[in-house]
């Protein structure tokens with residue numbers, strides 16, 4: 001039997017970010033129980049694996065379970081470890097919205113790992129938040145990619161969300177929301193129902209179409225959200241050269257995104273009674289990417305700081321799967337500090 005220090009040097013923590021597009025698992029060594037800012041930079045990743053969708057709403061329970069098992073096994077194998085080395089695992093999985101969703105995934109994991117392994121099952125927003133807070137599940141996270149959502153968590157376990165209901169239900173700050181408004185503006189301008197816009201030439205050129213009429217066929221050919229949302233950088237480039245229509249669409253998206261954060265902050269009193277308390281706001285997703293010209297993320301940050309001067313906005317340096325692993329590490333650290341042995 002190995003000594004306790006042997007065990008620590010071989011022990012690992014796993015973090016899983018389970019999304020609708022892909023699922024990532026990372027394997028980290030057991031980090032020292034130090035303050036977050038004292039963690040090694042960059043964090044040592046022993047193994048990383050990627051697989052497809054693990055949202056049970058999209059692919060069904062069997063496929064979701066297989067994907068999670070596969071990605072975990074692969075990350076461990078790339079790290080040269082087996083399951084007996086795992087001390088804790090955090091899975092941040094999209095579609096986990098209810099205790100029964102957590103229970104289901106927990107049961108799958110209980111079949112993979114012995115009872116002493118700490119298993120945490122969360123929504124994928126927790127992994128995104130933790131990637132900015134280095135594992136602490138406190139504050140607000142704004143995710144704006146193809147879709148958008150704002151989530152907030154308090155240290156005493158309360159949570160709230162805003163937006164994220166999908167494009168039919170008004171996620172205008174999402175990539176899909178921005179691009180569909182821009183496509184609509186082109187069709188309106190063509191009909192004479194709206195002002196002329198540079199978006200017309202820009203979209204036609206980029207999509208290889210001859211006339212705005214052809215946009216109708218283009219959208220019907222494949223209306224997947226990500227395909228439409230991919231047009232956002234074109235909207236940004238038109239706004240950057242002064243197109244009023246594109247500029248208005250982006251300003252509206254900024255308002256919507258900031259409003260989602262504000263709704264969550266108010267519901268959870270994250271900013272305190274007078275709105276000046278300090279709390280983290282983690283910004284994740286392609287739409288919030290740092291742009292040199294029209295920067296949606298920066299405009300959202302400005303709007304949040306105007307309302308809550310104490311907010312600490314963070315663009316994470318590590319991926320959400322690492323955030324999930326750090327969440328597990330943080331929970332273990334807190335248990336240790338509270339005197340509960342591992």
Ligand SMILES: Nc1ncnc2c1ncn2[C@@H]1O[C@H](COP(=O)(O)OP(=O)(O)OP(=O)(O)O)[C@@H](O)[C@H]1O
Nearest residue numbers: 145146147175176229230231232233285286287289
């Ligand atoms: N520089 C940029 N400025 C603004 N938007 C951008 C930029 N680069 C990419 N995007 C947009 O970001 C979106 C993709 O972001 P991301 O990869 O985070 O989303 P996703 O993971 O597909 O979606 P979701 O998070 O909703 O599952 C697309 O709408 C794309 O057009």
